[in-house]
Each structure stands twice: as structure tokens, then as C-alpha cells.
Amino acid sequence: MSEPSEKKSNKMWGGRFAEGPDAIMEAINASIGFDRRMARQDIEGSRAHAAMLAAQGIVSEADTEAIRAGLLDVLREIEEGRFEYSTALEDIHMNVEARLTELVGPAAGRLHTARSRNDQVALDFRMWVRDQADAAIDALPRLIGALVAQAEQGADWVMPGFTHLQTAQPVTWGHHMLAYAEMFGRDLGRFEDARRRMNECPLGTAALAGTSFPIDREMTADALGFDRPCANSLDGVSDRDFALEFLSAATICAMHLSRLAEELVIWSSAQFRFVRLSDRWTTGSSIMPQKKNPDAAELLRAKIGRIFGAQAALLMVMKGLPLTYSKDMQEDKEQVFDAADSLMLALAAMTGMVGDMNANREALEAAAASGFSTATDLADWLVRELDLPFREAHHVTGALVKLAEEAGIDLPELSIEQMHAVEPRITEGVFDVLGVRNSVASRTSYGGTAPANVRAQVARWKERLA
Numbered sequence: 001m002s003e004p005s006e007k008k009s010n011k012m013w014g015g016r017f018a019e020g021p022d023a024i025m026e027a028i029n030a031s032i033g034f035d036r037r038m039a040r041q042d043i044e045g046s047r048a049h050a051a052m053l054a055a056q057g058i059v060s061e062a063d064t065e066a067i068r069a070g071l072l073d074v075l076r077e078i079e080e081g082r083f084e085y086s087t088a089l090e091d092i093h094m095n096v097e098a099r100l101t102e103l104v105g106p107a108a109g110r111l112h113t114a115r116s117r118n119d120q121v122a123l124d125f126r127m128w129v130r131d132q133a134d135a136a137i138d139a140l141p142r143l144i145g146a147l148v149a150q151a152e153q154g155a156d157w158v159m160p161g162f163t164h165l166q167t168a169q170p171v172t173w174g175h176h177m178l179a180y181a182e183m184f185g186r187d188l189g190r191f192e193d194a195r196r197r198m199n200e201c202p203l204g205t206a207a208l209a210g211t212s213f214p215i216d217r218e219m220t221a222d223a224l225g226f227d228r229p230c231a232n233s234l235d236g237v238s239d240r241d242f243a244l245e246f247l248s249a250a251t252i253c254a255m256h257l258s259r260l261a262e263e264l265v266i267w268s269s270a271q272f273r274f275v276r277l278s279d280r281w282t283t284g285s286s287i288m289p290q291k292k293n294p295d296a297a298e299l300l301r302a303k304i305g306r307i308f309g310a311q312a313a314l315l316m317v318m319k320g321l322p323l324t325y326s327k328d329m330q331e332d333k334e335q336v337f338d339a340a341d342s343l344m345l346a347l348a349a350m351t352g353m354v355g356d357m358n359a360n361r362e363a364l365e366a367a368a369a370s371g372f373s374t375a376t377d378l379a380d381w382l383v384r385e386l387d388l389p390f391r392e393a394h395h396v397t398g399a400l401v402k403l404a405e406e407a408g409i410d411l412p413e414l415s416i417e418q419m420h421a422v423e424p425r426i427t428e429g430v431f432d433v434l435g436v437r438n439s440v441a442s443r444t445s446y447g448g449t450a451p452a453n454v455r456a457q458v459a460r461w462k463e464r465l466a
Contacts, residue, residue: 030087032095034334036078041127042092043075045120045203048223050111052216058114063107070104071096093120114215116207118237118325123203125333127224129246132340133195136250139347140188141465144181146354148461151177155458156451158436159274159364160373169376170368170436171443173359174454180260181461187253194249198242201226205236208324238324240314243336247311250343254307257346261297261304264353268294273363278356281349296349303342310339368436372401372411377433377442386425396423 047068054064074096077083089095094117101108154173161171201221204211210233217229230236267274268282281296313335317328375397382393399422404411407418412434419426432438444450 026087029090031091031330031333032085032087032089034337035092035121035124036085036095037337038124038128038333039078039092039096040075041124041131042096042120043071045123045127045224046096046111047071048220049115049203051223052219053110053113055219056214056216058213058215059110063110066104066107067100067111070100070108073103074099091117091121092124093117114204114206114211114213116237118207119202119205122205122237122239123201123224125240125336126198126202126242129243129336129340130195130198132336132344133191133198133246133249135340135344136191136253136347137188137195139344139351140184140191140253143347143351143354144184144188144461145465146351147177147181147184148458148465150174150354150357150359151181151454151461152458154359154361155454156437156440157359157361157364158368158440160368160370161449167367167370167373170373170439171449172440172451172454173361173364174451174458175440175449178454178457178461180256183256183259184253185461185464187249187256190249190252191246194242194245196227197245199225199227200230200236201228202230202236202239204229205233208237209233234324238321238329240318240329240332243332244311244314244318247307247314247336247339250307250339251311254304254343254346257350258301258304260350260354261301264297264357265294265301268292268297272367273360274367275360276358277353278358280356281353296353300346300349303346306342307339310335365436369410369412372404374411374434374436374439375401377439378411378430381430381433382423382426385427385429386423 050059050064050067050071053059054061059067074083077099083095083099085095086098089098097108097111100111151174154177157173158170159173159176160167161169161176201217201224203220203224204215204217221227221229230239264275264277266272268277277292277294277297281294282292283295314332317331321328378400379390379393379397382388382396383390386393388396400411400414400419403418403422404414407414412431416426416428419430433442440449441451444453447453
């Protein structure tokens with residue numbers, strides 16, 4: 001928006017700053033370019049503050065009515081794109097107050113009674129971050145639900161489980177999907193925990209020491225949806241733990257998103273063919289007509305770095321600041337805004353990809369049977385049936401794997417005679433555990449991959465999500 005000439009210098013500072021900053025100082029000092037995102041929170045906080053001032057007899061009912069109505073007019077202008085922002089007025093707080101003054105006159109000057117920009121910005125930013133935590137808390141169950149739906153469909157579909165990205169033991173598709181449900185479930189808990197801790201209201205802490213006016217901080221805290229006012233004015237204006245906790249939860253969640261994105265990139269390749277991503281989340285090549293590139297997963301994987309960087313950046317801003325407020329803290333917002341945007345975009349994209357993707361059951365099962373994936377089942381059978389110590393069973397199994405490898409076959413294809421050459425006591429019963437379906441069905445310990453376990457966990461997640 002253009003800047004009207006009457007707003008070129010900030011008259012609110014009074015005589016000492018009457019000359020106004022030069023262009024460089026104005027550019028480094030102004031935050032309106034990004035903190036305008038907190039306009040709704042700023043106006044909501046100001047309306048609650050005004051109502052409290054009237055209730056306490058600090059400001060007249062008439063002035064308060066004009067202020068509160070005028071603030072709604074300002075919000076309407078902002079939402080409709082008609083508001084003219086001024087860099088000279090530095091931030092969203094001064095921009096709103098200046099426009100309010102134009103609309104309602106001298107009564108607007110009473111709004112800042114018993115309040116400082118320090119507690120005002122602390123309030124606005126906290127409310128904005130709380131809204132982002134709520135958005136994550138709303139989005140994560142949808143992603144978990146998409147994973148649970150995949151798990152239910154493929155509760156008994158076998159696939160290879162990996163360590164070091166090498167075939168390890170057979171697992172089920174449902175079990176693999178539910179592993180991510182557990183991760184994102186913990187992320188949901190972290191956002192919920194962070195929200196509980198951040199839900200203390202700093203409004204009324206003023207510049208740093210509180211105020212001599214008889215304000216009612218419980219009233220404003222309740223009006224703005226906080227559990228309580230914060231208990232220490234110094235901490236109230238200088239605390240940014242709420243933003244750091246949000247970023248910490250976002251960073252761990254982003255890491256989980258990136259791990260799943262990496263798997264989708266690998267699984268959708270021609271070498272794996274485990275999944276087919278829908279056309280909504282893939283693109284073609286400008287030169288290779290056969291290509292179907294997992295661009296959404298790749299972009300998601302890259303965007304995660306921005307969230308990681310945001311947490312490190314805010315820690316660096318805060319690490320050396322004495323109590324209470326320092327102008328450094330103006331740099332607390334841009335990285336949080338960007339991280340929140342990146343997180344919500346990533347959550348939405350991943351929910352769509354998981355919901356749309358089709359697992360290739362045949363390719364999964366074929367891969368599950370490769371790489372001697374039932375070797376551990378063979379070792380366990382030797383312990384159970386022949387009473388071998390596990391280390392000896394491990395040695396026997398290794399010899400049988402080598403024998404099969406040299407013959408170019410898998411373990412179930414070895415004859416009983418070939419097995420007897422290594423361990424004469426092996427019986428035909430060993431073949432009952434060498435198939436991948438028998439392998440996964442036997443893993444019935446709590447948390448194991450057996451289809452019955454998967455279905456029980458699907459039911460648990462459905463109940464939790466409901």
C-alpha cells in the first residue's frame with residue numbers, strides 16, 4: 001500500500017524525535033512489513049484492554065465504546081485490503097493506533113493507558129503463535145487418520161522391514177504406516193503441551209514493571225482465552241519461550257515429515273515400485289515422457305530445512321539478552337511466521353499424498369521375501385525347537401544363508417538335505433517359519449507386526465482420533 005504524506009514521520013514520539021529517522025534507520029527499525037500479520041490479534045487485544053479500562057473506571061464508557069467500534073472499523077479495512085500501512089509508523093501497533101485516531105479522534109489516545117508496546121507486542125505474538133499451535137493441533141489428526149486408513153487396508157500386506165536400508169525382517173504395510181502415526185501422535189502431544197504452557201497472558205505487565213492503574217488482568221486474560229495472567233511482569237514482556245517451544249515441536253514434527261517424504265521418494269521409484277503417488281502430487285519431465293517425479297515429497301523434504309533454521313535463528317536472537325526487552329526481539333517474528341507457514345503447508349501436502357497413494361501389494365510382498373528376510377525366524381526356530389543357544393543358532397543360520405546365497409536361492413528353497421549338511425537335527429517343521437506371511441503372523445508380542453496386532457492398534461487410533 002502507498003504511504004500518505006501525513007504519515008511520513010512518527011509524531012507519536014514527541015519533541016526529541018521530531019526530525020524523524022533517515023531512510024536507513026527507518027528501514028532497519030520498521031517491522032510493519034512482516035508484523036502486519038498480527039493485525040487481528042493486535043485489535044482483539046486492544047478491544048479487550050479497552051473493555052477492562054472501562055470496567056475499572058479508568059476510561060469512560062463513551063470513549064471505550066468509540067475505541068472498540070473504531071478498532072472493528074480498522075480491522076474491516078485491513079481484511080478488505082483498504083488499509084494504508086506506513087513504514088514511518090514502524091509496526092502494526094502504531095499503524096492501528098494512528099488510523100484509530102483518524103477515525104475516532106482524541107478518545108483513541110486513551111487506549112494506551114496502563115499499557116506499553118512491550119506487553120502489547122508480547123501479547124500479539126503469543127496469541128499469533130497460539131493460533132498456529134491450534135492449527136497444527138487441528139491438522140495432525142487428519143494426517144494420522146490418513147495413515148491409519150492405509151494401515152487398516154494393508155494390515156496383513158507383507159513388506160520388507162529395513163535397517164541400514166537393507167532388508168532385515170518382514171513386516172506388514174499396516175505396521176509401517178502406524179509407526180508414523182505414533183510419531184505424529186507424539187508431535188500432537190508436543191503442540192498440546194506447548195499450548196498449555198504458552199496460555200498465560202502478558203497484557204498488563206506494561207513496559208516491564210506493571211502499572212499503578214487499578215487494572216484487572218484476570219478480566220483481560222479471560223476475555224482473550226488465556227488460562228491466567230503471567231505472574232511476573234519482567235518475564236511477561238521478555239519471554240519468548242512460547243515461540244521457541246512452538247518451533248521445537250514444529251522442528252521435530254518436520255523431521256518426521258521429512259523421513260516419510262524420503263520414504264515416498266524411494267518407494268515411488270522404478271527400483272522399488274512400492275507405492276504410486278497420484279497425479280496431484282507428481283509432475284512429468286519436459287524431455288522424458290516416462291517420468292513421474294515425486295515433486296511434492298521432494299519439496300516438502302527441502303522446506304523442512306527452513307523450519308530447522310528458524311529454531312536456530314530465534315535461539316541466537318534470545319541467547320544473550322538481559323532482562324527485559326531489547327530491540328533485538330523485533331527479530332523474533334519473521335522466522336516463526338515462515339516456519340509456521342512451511343509446517344502447515346507440509347502437513348497439508350503430506351496428508352494429501354498419504355491419502356491418495358496406492359501401495360503395490362505384489363511388489364511389497366516380492367521384496368519382503370528377498371534378502372533372506374526370514375533368517376531371524378530360522379534362528380529363533382533353532383532356539384525353540386532344538387534348544388540351541390542363540391549364538392549357536394545365529395552361527396548355524398549364517399551358514400545356511402551362505403549356502404543359499406552360493407546356490408542362488410532363498411532360504412525357503414533350500415532342501416532338507418542341504419540343511420542337514422549344516423545341522424542334522426533340523427526337521428521339516430522349519431519350513432513353517434520360513435515364509436514371510438508366517439514370519440509376520442508370528443510376531444505377536446505387544447507392538448509387533450502381526451496383522452492381529454495391527455488391527456488392534458488401528459482400533460486404538462480410531463478411538464483416539466474420534
